[in-house]
Amino acid sequence: MTAYWVSVYKEISDADKMAAYAALAFPALTEAGGRFIARGLPEAYYEDGDAGRVVLIEFDSVEQAVAAHDSPAYAEALAALDGGAVRDIRIVPGA
Secondary structure (H helix, E strand, C coil), X not given: CCEEEEEEEEEECCHHHHHHHHHHHHHHHHHCCCEEEEEEXXXXXXXXXXXXXXXXXXXXXXXXXXXXXXXXXXXXXXXXXXXXXXXXXXXXXXX
């Protein structure tokens, strides 16, 4: 069953660390089978009113998404981020 990795950025405090993370995370996650569906700031937002950056990545399964997160290549990306952002990541099954 398809799964989705949803990242919601509450704060980006270091743009350089964020850029270093993105340069490593994109290839790490695509090589692990992820397909980037959406990235960027919301065009409209409701309820909580959070205008933070959102990233949506599709995987073939929850297991594949979790393996991508736990991979050495993604660990390298996380090390580059090194506190440069506050965010929430969730992996949810597709409907």
